[in-house]
Structure formats: C-alpha cells, structure tokens
Amino acid sequence: MDKQIKQCVASAVLLLGGFGFLAPPLFSHAQSNGVEQDLPSRDQAYFRNLTRLSAVIGSAHAVRVACNGVDDQYWRSYMQQILGLEASERGNLRSSMVDAFNRGYQQGERRSSRCTAESARIEAEYAREGKRLSDALAAFYFPS
Numbered sequence: 451m452d453k454q455i456k457q458c459v460a461s462a463v464l465l466l467g468g469f470g471f472l473a474p475p476l477f478s479h480a481q482s483n484g485v486e487q488d489l490p491s492r493d494q495a496y497f498r499n500l501t502r503l504s505a506v507i508g509s510a511h512a513v514r515v516a517c518n519g520v521d522d523q524y525w526r527s528y529m530q531q532i533l534g535l536e537a538s539e540r541g542n543l544r545s546s547m548v549d550a551f552n553r554g555y556q557q558g559e560r561r562s563s564r565c566t567a568e569s570a571r572i573e574a575e576y577a578r579e580g581k582r583l584s585d586a587l588a589a590f591y592f593p594s
Contacts, residue, residue, distance in 0.1 A: 460592075463573065464486060466494050472477055492590065495586075496587065497543065497546075497587045499583050499587055500536060500543075500547065500587065501546050501547060501550045502550070502579075503549065503557055503583040503587065504529065504532070504546075504547040504548075504550035504551045504554065505533075505550040505553055505554030505557075505577050506554060506576050506580045507525050507528060507529050507554065507580070507581065508525075508529070508550065508551035508552060508553065508554025508555035508556075508557075508558060508578075509552060509554040509555065509557055509558030509561070509576050510525050510554075510558065510573060510576040510580070511524075511525035511526050511529070511551075511554075511558065512554070512555045512556075512557075512558030512559040512561075513562045513572055513576070514568065514571045514573070515559075515560055516559070516562050516563060516564055516565045516569065517565035517569050518565075519526055523577075529547075529551050531549070532547070533547060558572075
C-alpha cells in the first residue's frame with residue numbers, strides 16, 4: 451500500500467507541477483488497482499476546496515486559451531484527469547466540479563478575453579490560489 455501511495459503522489463505531482471500547485475494525492479475513494487483505500491470520509495470543506503480548485507483550473511484554462519488558442523487544452527485535460535480520480539461516476543460531485551470549471555472559464559474569459567502583458571500576472575494569481583487549495587486538499591490525506 452505504501453508503494454501505491456507513493457505512485458499516486460508522484461502522479462499527482464506530475465499533473466499539478468506545470469502550474470506550480472503542490473500536488474494533493476488525489477486518490478479514488480472507491481478502489482485503486484483492486485485494493486480498497488483506507489481513507490477518511492471527505493467533509494464539506496474538502497468538497498468546497500475541490501469545487502473551488504475546479505473553478506480556478508477553468509479560469510486558468512481561459513487565460514491559456516486566450517494566449518495560445520483553442521487548441522491548447524492543457525488545463526481542460528488536467529481537469530478531466532482530476533474528474534477521473536475524484537468523481538469518476540456521474541453524480542452531484544462530478545456535476546458540481548464540471549459546473550465550477552465552466553463558471554471559472556467564463557469568469558476567466560471575462561477577466562482576460564485576450565492575451566496581454568497582464569495575462570501572465572493573472573495566471574500567476576490563479577497559480578497561487580490553486581496551490582493554496584491543493585495544500586488544503588493534501589492536508590486531508592496527510593494531516594500534520
């Protein structure tokens with residue numbers, strides 16, 4: 451099990467590393483490779499942070515699309531990976547995360563509809579907020 455945790459953390463680090471997020475170990479609460487994960491129940495604060503992180507990723511996606519064009523699907527792909535880990539089945543959590551991503555995208559698009567010198571600063575703001583949220587999610591799995 452220790453090896454599985456290290457592999458999951460390493461995968462999450464690779465996923466989140468591109469934006470400067472500290473990687474939360476985003477484990478599935480059902481089963482991973484046929485082994486039941488011994489994890490505590492996620493609480494409302496966890497779900498709020500996860501939904502907010504979805505919105506931040508949506509906003510970052512808008513900035514990236516404004517600067518790199520619609521073919522840049524980096525953050526959308528990343529969001530799909532998070533959905534696969536945290537909410538792989540249809541349901542309220544998945545819907546909330548998708549809705550938050552879409553709202554974040556719309557807000558990000560309004561804030562940065564075209565690529566300007568300010569876009570890098572805006573993206574850095576999202577990175578700081580994403581890191582804060584990722585730290586909170588990681589603390590759920592690895593409390594200090």
